[in-house]
Amino acid sequence: MRSALERLSEGLALARGAVERGGGLAPRELAALAERHGAHPDQVARYAELLGSREEVEGMLGAREGDVMRTLRANTLRVDRDELASRLEAKGASVRPYRHTPYGLVVEESPIPLAAYHEHLLGLFYIQGPASMLPVLALSPEGASRIADAAAGVGGKATQISQHNPRSPVIALDVSERKLMALKANASRLGAFNIVAYLMDARGIGSLGEFDRVLLDAPCTGEGLMPFARGRRPRPQGEVESAARVQVELLESALRSLGPGGELVYSTCSTNFEENELVVHSVLEALEDSGAGHFSLVDTGLDFGDAGAVEYAGISLPSQFRLCRRFYPHRHATEGFTICRIRRS
Amino acid sequence: MPDKAVLRRCTREELDLIRSEVLCHSSGGLVGLDVLCAGAPGSGCVEVLAVHPSASAEALGGGRPPFLAGVHAARICGGRVEPLMGLLSALWGGIDRGYLIVDERAEAVFLYGRDVLPRGVIRRSPSPCGTYAVLNRRREPLGWARRRGRVYANLVDAGWYLRSGLRGRGRPLCLITAQDSANTASRARPIHAPT
Numbered sequence: 001m002r003s004a005l006e007r008l009s010e011g012l013a014l015a016r017g018a019v020e021r022g023g024g025l026a027p028r029e030l031a032a033l034a035e036r037h038g039a040h041p042d043q044v045a046r047y048a049e050l051l052g053s054r055e056e057v058e059g060m061l062g063a064r065e066g067d068v069m070r071t072l073r074a075n076t077l078r079v080d081r082d083e084l085a086s087r088l089e090a091k092g093a094s095v096r097p098y099r100h101t102p103y104g105l106v107v108e109e110s111p112i113p114l115a116a117y118h119e120h121l122l123g124l125f126y127i128q129g130p131a132s133m134l135p136v137l138a139l140s141p142e143g144a145s146r147i148a149d150a151a152a153g154v155g156g157k158a159t160q161i162s163q164h165n166p167r168s169p170v171i172a173l174d175v176s177e178r179k180l181m182a183l184k185a186n187a188s189r190l191g192a193f194n195i196v197a198y199l200m201d202a203r204g205i206g207s208l209g210e211f212d213r214v215l216l217d218a219p220c221t222g223e224g225l226m227p228f229a230r231g232r233r234p235r236p237q238g239e240v241e242s243a244a245r246v247q248v249e250l251l252e253s254a255l256r257s258l259g260p261g262g263e264l265v266y267s268t269c270s271t272n273f274e275e276n277e278l279v280v281h282s283v284l285e286a287l288e289d290s291g292a293g294h295f296s297l298v299d300t301g302l303d304f305g306d307a308g309a310v311e312y313a314g315i316s317l318p319s320q321f322r323l324c325r326r327f328y329p330h331r332h333a334t335e336g337f338t339i340c341r342i343r344r345s
Numbered sequence: 346m347p348d349k350a351v352l353r354r355c356t357r358e359e360l361d362l363i364r365s366e367v368l369c370h371s372s373g374g375l376v377g378l379d380v381l382c383a384g385a386p387g388s389g390c391v392e393v394l395a396v397h398p399s400a401s402a403e404a405l406g407g408g409r410p411p412f413l414a415g416v417h418a419a420r421i422c423g424g425r426v427e428p429l430m431g432l433l434s435a436l437w438g439g440i441d442r443g444y445l446i447v448d449e450r451a452e453a454v455f456l457y458g459r460d461v462l463p464r465g466v467i468r469r470s471p472s473p474c475g476t477y478a479v480l481n482r483r484r485e486p487l488g489w490a491r492r493r494g495r496v497y498a499n500l501v502d503a504g505w506y507l508r509s510g511l512r513g514r515g516r517p518l519c520l521i522t523a524q525d526s527a528n529t530a531s532r533a534r535p536i537h538a539p540t
Contacts, residue, residue, distance in 0.1 A: 078437065121456060121503040122485050123434065146403075169403040180412050185506055188416045191434040193378055194397040196404045197413040207409065 004248045004286035011278045011315055012241050015049075018313035019237050023048030025057075037061035040234030043223070049313055050273055056330075060271075063227040063329035071130045072114060074103040075190050076163050079124045081105060087119055100304055101133050103163065123189040128156055131224070131327045131337035135217055135267040136160040138300040138325075138341050144168055144213040150202040150254045151217055155183030155195065161215065162192035171208060172197040203253045210259035218247045220268035220275050224336025227329045240274050247279045255287060255295060258344040263298070267339045271328060273312040276338040277321050284342070294345040297323045301341075305332065308340065350392065352404055352414060355382035359421060363393055366419065366426040369474035370443040371436050378435055381405070381414060382421075390422040395435040428476055430501055433486035436478070440486060443472030445479050445497060452481045456504035461490055461497040476500065 022030050023045035030048075034041040039061055047057045074081040081103050085095050092111040098104030105125075107114065114120060114127050136157050141147050141164045149158040152172035161170050172195050174180050180197050187195050198208070202216070221243050225231025251266055258264055268275050284295050297320045308324025310317045324340040355363070359382055367374050379401040384391040396404065396415030404414035416431035433440075447455065451465025461479060469477075477497055479487045488502030 115507060118452065118456060118481075118503075121506060122487070123503075167397065167399060169397075169400045171403065177412075184413050184417060187413075188429075188431040188434055189503070189506060191416070191437055193395060193415045193435070194400045195413070195415070196400050196407075196411050198409060199412040200409070208407065 001289050002286065004252050004283045005245060007282040007286055008244060008248045008278065011282060012244060012274060014315055015046075015274050015278070015313045016237055016241070018049045019045040021045075023050075025054070029054075033057065033061060034234070038232050038234065039226070040236045042237040042240075043235050046237075046240070046272060046274075050271070050309060059330035060328060060336075061226070065228050067333060068227050068329055068335060069098070069130045069333045070107045070114075071098050071104050071128060071133065072107060072125045073101075073128045073133055073160060073163075074105060074125050075123055075159075076103050077166060077191050079119075084119065084124055087124075088117065091117065098130060098133070100130075100302070101137060104128075104130070104133055106130075121189075123191055126156060126159060126186070126190060128160070129335045131332075131334035132156065132269070133160070134300075134302055134305075134325075134327075134337070135215060135265050135339050136164065138267075138302055138339050139213055139215050139263070139265040140301065141165045141168075141213045146209075146211050147171065147213040147215075148173065148205060148208070148211045148254070148257065149215045149217075150205055150250065151219055152183060152197065153179050153217075155186045155192075155197075157215060157217055158183065158195050159186055159190045159192045162187075162190070162194055166192070166194055168194065170195045171211070173200050173202045173205060175199070175201050202250050205253050205257045208257070210262070211257055212259050212262040214254050214258060214262070214264040215267075216251060216254045216264060217267045218250055218275075218279075219243070220247065220270040221272065222269055224269040224271055224327075224329075226336065228335075240272050243270075244274045244279055247275055248282055251279060251283045252287065255283060255342065255344070256292060260293075260344060262344050264342045264344075265300075265339060266342065267337065269335055269337055271326060271336040271338055273309050273315075276326075276340065277309050277312075277317055277324060278315070280324070280340050280342070281317050281321065295342050296345065297321060298341050298343045299323050300325050300339055302339065305339070308338070350383040350385070352381055352383045352394070352411060354405070355380055355391075355393070356386045359386060359391060359393070362421055362424065362426050363419060366428060366474055366476070367432070367436070369472050369476065370441075370478050371439045372441055373439045375435050376439065378415070380418070390420050392417060393419040393421060393426075395431060426474075427500070428489050430488065430503060430505070433478060433488070437486065438484075440478045440480065440484065442470045443474060443477055444470050445477045445490065446482065446484065447479060447487070448482070452487060455479055455487055455490075455499060455502055458499055458502060458504060458508060460493075460499050463495055466497070
């Protein structure tokens, strides 16, 4: 019986081969694109392997901050979206509903930075990227009795879960004390009273009992943030592989913590196949073989995004992986993101 | 207080102190929230947390000590309650006494950490505790102030979140040790006005 990590390693080896072959692009072309866009040649090769055409690769690499919708999340614990929109417009901003969510606003123009609005200081909204808002919608935690945010960071999604379900405990885990301090400030500002945070590695989530909803917005290469200056840096294949190994361990632990009928949403701010479908596939197969239970991919319920990838670097995945959702800056005007939803039978 | 403090149910004395502070500002009290404490009672400062009951059960009932539960609402030092921004979150929409309503200019300068001058006050409701919840015209809470001569001195305001630079920088206020707190336990209960 092969472990999830062993399965992952086999997939990573195939992916590495495809990347070394340039994803079908000539070496000079690869180097030129990498240099022009501040990317690593491996990264260009990954996009070529994933997206197919040179135009698509250029579109992806050329996306910049202005191509991504600037969005915020109205804190519906305190204000509804329309009222917040009116208040911001009265201060000179131009906003419109982010129609894929019940509380998002797209900010077209603003005379001041979003963080400087009094409405922000008073906890009436949280600044959140357009794709970053989607994993919690896919999780649909309404009605769940015990929810985990396994890599909570500063609590953006944990407080979003509180908006959906302010009455059930939200268990937020992170290994960074600094981030949990920021989570504390965010929970206070937004009035999220049902969060219990633990300073711990989510690989130990099993010690906290069973959950009926788990969000694993896994630490990743952050390659989906390439349009932003803060996220624009070269990422060699080795970095992707390291991230995927950690992701496999996190996902396996998180899935084991699901109770029967429970659901987990796995997401990353990366569009790399290695960090997403390959990770999920490696873990689901290993859990199935080990008799740990039956897990299956289910519809995310999201009304946009591309289907999950089922062919990459000679790897073929079952068609159910199309149920995952992929978001690209140049196609969807969001950060690069991937979201999969998994149910335990 | 030490950085590492045990999360526990508040003592009766602590609950009485918190209740008095809350009732200075809200006749309805803290609705639907439990109050938990962190730190040894009677020594140094005790941190006060406002927590949804489902989360307080989780935080106290689990085998592992949490880093944080709910919202950091106040601090008790030397028998005196220092209200924090979290208490305003907990009282959102329910502040009906012990407040100042300020105009837009006073709101802006208060959120930059400045005091409230008398000319910026539109309406004042007396506070027997000496602390005032500072509200804008929409009655949204901006922070806490205390009367000092003719001005209302800024104790804490919502703008600290930006001014602190790195959000959340500072010492952990609720890092819990595995120390058993059974000896100091008293029943946690929602704080309500006397009926």
